[in-house]
Amino acid sequence: MSLSSAISIAQSAFSTTAVQTATVSKNIANAGNADYSRRMAMLGTTPGGAQVASIYRAQNEALLKQNLLSISQSSAQSSLLSGLEILKSALGGNDYETSPSTYLSAFHDSLQTFASTPGNSTIAATVVSDASDLAKSISSTAAAVQDLRLDTDKQIAEEVANLNALLASFETANNAVKQATAAGTDATAALDDRDSLLKQIAELVGISTVTRADNDTVIYTADGTVLFETQPRQVTFTPTTAYDATVTGSAIFIDAVPLAAGSGADTTAQGKLASLVQLRDEVAPTFQSQLDEMARGLVSLFQEGGAPGLFTWTDGTVPADGTIEPGIAASLAVNPAAQADPFLLRDGGFNGVVANTDGDAGFTDLLDGFITAMDEDMTFDAAAGLDGTSSIMEFAASSIGWFEQLRSGASTADDNKTALLARTEEALGKVTGVSIDEELSLLLDLEQSYKASAKLISTVDAMMASLLEAVR
Structure with a gap:
């Protein structure tokens, strides 16, 4: 993997994490809204790394x-x-x-x-x-x-x-x-x-x-x-x-x-x-x-x-x-x-x-x-x-x-x-509603993803510094 590819992947990870974090934050903000359906950022793989392909809205037509x-x-x-x-x-x-x-x-x-x-x-x-x-x-x-x-x-x-x-x-x-x-x-x-x-x-x-x-x-x-x-x-x-x-x-x-x-x-x-x-x-x-x-x-x-x-x-x-x-x-x-x-x-x-x-x-x-x-x-x-x-x-x-x-x-x-x-509201809520525990757990995962991306950038930065030092 080239350094430029690594930087591109890290940037993509930052962008993806930002969208996921915004989605989770929106879910948490609407946790008490009975008319709100939970959103999930669906990821797709590209040569430049993972990207958000779409925002999925939880739904169940039969229960609705x-x-x-x-x-x-x-x-x-x-x-x-x-x-x-x-x-x-x-x-x-x-x-x-x-x-x-x-x-x-x-x-x-x-x-x-x-x-x-x-x-x-x-x-x-x-x-x-x-x-x-x-x-x-x-x-x-x-x-x-x-x-x-x-x-x-x-x-x-x-x-x-x-x-x-x-x-x-x-x-x-x-x-x-x-x-x-x-x-x-x-x-x-x-x-x-x-x-x-x-x-x-x-x-x-x-x-x-x-x-x-x-x-x-x-x-x-x-x-x-x-x-x-x-x-x-x-x-x-x-x-x-x-x-x-x-x-x-x-x-x-x-x-x-x-x-x-x-x-x-x-x-x-x-x-x-x-x-x-x-x-x-x-x-x-x-x-x-x-x-x-x-x-x-x-x-x-x-x-x-x-x-x-x-x-x-x-x-x-x-x-x-x-x-x-x-x-x-x-x-x-x-x-x-x-x-x-x-x-x-x-x-x-x-x-x-x-x-x-x-x-x-x-x-x-x-x-x-x-x-x-x-x-x-x-x-x-x-x-x-x-x-x-x-x-x-x-x-x-x-x-x-x-x-x-x-x-x-x-x-x-x-x-x-x-x-x-x-009972029907409860059943529908389990499918489309927001669980604070799940969202907070996902935030922790996103935090780890952010740290990994930051580590990648730090590593690339160190490698670039070493490379520049070597060619002086």
């Missing part, structure tokens, strides 16, 4: 796709559970102490007490007060359900706008990747940006990806609709300004295809948007129907002469049996006449039909009939999602049971999907 799926599933489940927890709070929390079922039981008990002492004016007033509390519980719960639907609708609008913004950013990042790949320049930073955007998009909608020439990526939704191909597809949504039991919210359209809602406590939704649609259009309306059926049942059970008696609503009629009357729960109230004269419940006379014509203080026929009716089976609309034949007491209890089963199942599924997401 599994991670994107886990993100979508966990995000959807979390959104569904969050909405259910809001409803649970409106019902009084863990014990459901402000739920219609609780107030219905209290009203039933006070009605029985009144039947045992029908001449007691204090107890009569208590029954009417409990009836008023029951009506308020049903109407306020119905209002909470519609408030949840409205808030969910607003959240959908915000997330659709966010999705469109993310897709626009993805176009920029994807173009940067394609240009760098085509030019043969370093595309690692652009790839990091693009993968980060994919994770954020996956939180909103389930996706799958296909990579084409020049590292171009196409994004599809979970049901196969094109979300991005060269440029973003249009995601549209028309917000609804007000909700009641008769209003149906607008669909989310991706490239003119409606986004399907999730279903079940362990929701089939992928991405937050599908679970929000499920909450707004399936869960909340079903619970609203149950409230409407409770209200309809009370109006029907306590009617007098074919018109509302103790319980009334804005329409002022007795709805047909076994058919949901949308929105009746929102306006359910106690007849003002009962508040003025609580003994109307015992004697009748809300609509001029007096049963206790003698004014007997011990008259209990109507009260006994009401109690018996509350415990007997009646027909409910199967569209409410509960047993179509049961007593109103059983129906109210089943409604809370239905809701708690849904919420409990959603909570368990959320724990499972969160754990799965953590």
Whole structure:
């Protein structure tokens, strides 16, 4: 080996070590960045010594796709559970102490007490007060359900706008990747940006990806609709300004295809948007129907002469049996006449039909009939999602049971999907993440390489000095 060759090799080693050191330093600086993939300087051999041929970015497509799926599933489940927890709070929390079922039981008990002492004016007033509390519980719960639907609708609008913004950013990042790949320049930073955007998009909608020439990526939704191909597809949504039991919210359209809602406590939704649609259009309306059926049942059970008696609503009629009357729960109230004269419940006379014509203080026929009716089976609309034949007491209890089963199942599924997401992130991190220990160990190796190169230069310098000395 000539001295000039030795110097060339040493210079190449210095240059290579510098690039490797810069790469390791960058890795260490981004050790806590979940969107950063580890870089490695790949070496190649040339006549002038080793040189950095390329900067390799750690990646694993299979693990990334599994991670994107886990993100979508966990995000959807979390959104569904969050909405259910809001409803649970409106019902009084863990014990459901402000739920219609609780107030219905209290009203039933006070009605029985009144039947045992029908001449007691204090107890009569208590029954009417409990009836008023029951009506308020049903109407306020119905209002909470519609408030949840409205808030969910607003959240959908915000997330659709966010999705469109993310897709626009993805176009920029994807173009940067394609240009760098085509030019043969370093595309690692652009790839990091693009993968980060994919994770954020996956939180909103389930996706799958296909990579084409020049590292171009196409994004599809979970049901196969094109979300991005060269440029973003249009995601549209028309917000609804007000909700009641008769209003149906607008669909989310991706490239003119409606986004399907999730279903079940362990929701089939992928991405937050599908679970929000499920909450707004399936869960909340079903619970609203149950409230409407409770209200309809009370109006029907306590009617007098074919018109509302103790319980009334804005329409002022007795709805047909076994058919949901949308929105009746929102306006359910106690007849003002009962508040003025609580003994109307015992004697009748809300609509001029007096049963206790003698004014007997011990008259209990109507009260006994009401109690018996509350415990007997009646027909409910199967569209409410509960047993179509049961007593109103059983129906109210089943409604809370239905809701708690849904919420409990959603909570368990959320724990499972969160754990799965953590495991996929850990698996992906082991492949693409930065290990400080590995990087520090590599720095020590590079230090030894630098020392060897320095030693080579020192030796060449000494040889050159000896050579010059010899020719003097």
